[in-house]
Amino acid sequence: xxxxxxxxxxxxxxxxxxxxxxxxxxxANADTPGYxxxxxxFQSELRSALQGAxxxxxEVAGLQVKNDGNxxxxxxxxxxxxxxxxxxxxxxxxxxxxxxxxxxxxxxGSGT
Amino acid sequence: MSLFSAMAVSASGxxxxxxxxxxxxxxxxxxxxxxxxxxxxxxxxxxxxxSQPMATSFxxxxxxxxxxxxAVQEISVDQRDPERRYLPGHPDAGADGYVAFPRINPAxxxxxxxxxxxxxxxxxxxxxxxxxxxxxxxxxxx
Numbered sequence: 001x002x003x004x005x006x007x008x009x010x011x012x013x014x015x016x017x018x019x020x021x022x023x024x025x026x027x028a029n030a031d032t033p034g035y036x037x038x039x040x041x042f043q044s045e046l047r048s049a050l051q052g053a054x055x056x057x058x059e060v061a062g063l064q065v066k067n068d069g070n071x072x073x074x075x076x077x078x079x080x081x082x083x084x085x086x087x088x089x090x091x092x093x094x095x096x097x098x099x100x101x102x103x104x105x106x107x108x109g110s111g112t
Numbered sequence: 113m114s115l116f117s118a119m120a121v122s123a124s125g126x127x128x129x130x131x132x133x134x135x136x137x138x139x140x141x142x143x144x145x146x147x148x149x150x151x152x153x154x155x156x157x158x159x160x161x162x163s164q165p166m167a168t169s170f171x172x173x174x175x176x177x178x179x180x181x182x183a184v185q186e187i188s189v190d191q192r193d194p195e196r197r198y199l200p201g202h203p204d205a206g207a208d209g210y211v212a213f214p215r216i217n218p219a220x221x222x223x224x225x226x227x228x229x230x231x232x233x234x235x236x237x238x239x240x241x242x243x244x245x246x247x248x249x250x251x252x253x254x
Contacts, residue, residue, distance in 0.1 A: 024179065
């Protein structure tokens with residue numbers, strides 16, 4: 001949109017919202033028998049998102065499986081929920097300051 | 113990629129947990145009910161959850177593999193034999209003096225109720241977090 005960094009931030013926020021969706025799904029299905037926790041590998045997905053690929057979710061391994069075959073850990077999801085929120089917050093503040101600079105440039109050019 | 117569908121997923125979770133809590137409360141209220149329209153004592157009910165793909169708009173159809181909501185697939189009715197208590201003076205007592213009572217353990221239902229309530233809260237937390245992200249995106253224009 002504005003420059004290379006803004007594009008990266010945009011992809012970053014896109015990917016964060018995709019991950020937040022998965023976290024929401026995991027929380028909603030915390031009591032669904034047989035449901036397995038879904039997640040994306042953030043680091044590698046960000047690298048491929050910069051090339052325009054869409055994220056591929058996978059089933060998270062190594063979580064404790066309950067008697068009904070469900071392996072959602074609410075603690076893990078709560079951590080990810082907060083983490084994603086903060087990262088999104090940071091990225092949106094950065095992007096906002098970029099937009100602010102452009103706006104300032106436009107306004108100071110109007111001669112008022 | 114819209115964040116609004118994430119809210120739809122959490123809302124489906126809230127609706128499912130609410131249904132579960134309603135059934136649990138019904139079980140607790142009817143723990144001693146010996147007469148029902150179907151005849152016989154009340155039978156314990158429980159909700160069976162199943163995940164289901166969520167698609168709130170055409171665009172999100174393509175991304176529906178990313179998110180799964182939850183829905184109450186069926187309401188299971190306890191088919192175990194009722195608990196028999198010896199109460200010869202009871203109007204519903206059989207010829208042998210035993211009355212059929214529902215096989216409900218209030219402690220079990222209370223534990224499930226707390227779990228349903230906590231899961232509901234987790235979904236509320238998810239919605240408020242997603243709402244924050246949406247508000248942040250809107251604030252970009254300010």
